[in-house]
Amino acid sequence: MRRPPQGVALLGSTGSIGRSAPRVLARHPDRFRVAALTAHSNAEELAAQVAALHPDYIGLVSDGYAVHPGWHVGTESIVEAATLPEVDVVINAIVGAAGLRATLAALEAGKRVALANKESLVVAGTLAESAAARGGGEIVPVDSEHSAILQCIGSRPVTEVRRLIITASGGPFRTWPLERLREAQREDALNHPTWSMGPKITVDSATLVNKALEVIEAHFLFGLPFDRIDVVVHPQSIVHSMVEFVDGSVVAQLGVPTMELPILYALTHPERIGDDGVSPFDPVASSPLTFEPVRHDAFPALALGVEAGRRGGAAPAVFNAANEQAVALFLAGAINFHDISSAIASALSALHAAPGDDLEALLAADAAARQHVKDLFAC
Ligand code: NAD
Ligand code: MG
DSSP: OOOOOEEOOOOOOOSHHHHHHHHHHTTTTEEEEEEEEEEESSSHHHHHHHHHOSEEEEEEEESSSSTTTTTTTTTHHHHHHHHHHOOOEEEEESGGGGGGGHHHHHHTTOOOOEEOOHHHHHHHHHHHHHHHHHHEEEEEEESSSHHHHHHHHTOGGGEEEEEEEEEEEEETTOOOOHHHEEEEEOHHHTTTSOOOOOOOHEEEEEEEEHHHHHHHHHHHOOOOOOEEEEEETTTOOOOOEEEEEETTEEEEEEOOOOOOHHHHHHTTTTTOOOOOOOOOOOOOHHHHHHHHBTTTTTOTTHHHHHHHHHOOHHHHHHHHHHHHHHHHHHHHHOOOOHHHHHHHHHHHTTTTOOOSSHHHHHHHHHHHHHHHHHHHOOO
């Protein structure tokens, strides 16, 4: 018997991942239907998506915009959308810690969360695990590296995994000497060599904060300690990550750099379904594939983030929030590129004793870190 299409809630529908997801969904109308859409403030684009996708539920987080009849306005709309009975899968494509409540609520309500919003797991990985255990929900990563690792591990038990090797493009400043890096401008940081993404994650890729977030994300998704998660720079972004097994064999996942592939896999895992939306992989055209060590002197934020992950408690939430605040200031032209990692280091040492036992404590640590960074630059 044919199954009815699964209901999908797409949170953050006007962003980079949010715009890619409908292209994937549109190729599989027999499998998926858009049940809910939410956006932050781009009411015009949301209205165009509503006209094309006919969701049952429409949410706009910010008020003060021209709202259409029947739309739900306010922060609560993302949680409502994520927990609707007709929703089976929640694609969380919100940027930043703002996506956390929706992830927790969806897991608690037994949904599959196709997670692009890695900040959820960084801020509250332990709470996400317990919400999933209580409610029966599951996280399947959209992040390309974690999708790769999931595919490499397949059905093998985690006891057979020795090490995860997460690849990093190195960002636009991969080869910049330290002196030149001090002059890096907003436009330079936004000029990513291999991926086209939203502004926050693009800056995170330039500082390598994104890789720190991904190491913490991998720790929670795959249950490995931090000393068994390595990062290697791979400028071509073709090998999306690798898994070394206990017998020394290494399995890698490759493909053209498009988020449509991990979005589709997050929807269908562990199944694969036919899809011809992505151009075929050409190994010769993709050559050469090269690997380099991380330049920790140029990109100190990676080690800061991994250390925060090791410390646990509220430290990852402080790392994330300090970064979000610093990136907002950098994008507004208020601080320099290297101020981002200094601000994170300062927040981590000032708030090293912040408690992280429950959601309230984590949100308090998040707010304190943002305030610390604002005070640092007198903003
Ligand atoms: P983006 O800035 O392009 O879009 C983010 C969307 O989130 C916005 O369009 C908006 O609708 C929504 N949003 C913003 N603030 C919000 C708030 N306070 N409340 C509710 N909704 C809000 O970002 P993006 O590049 O699509 O990234 C989204 C997430 O996916 C991030 O966590 C990022 O790290 C992750 N990710 C992105 C890519 C990529 O290729 N873009 C790849 C891997 C992971
Ligand atoms: Mg990634």
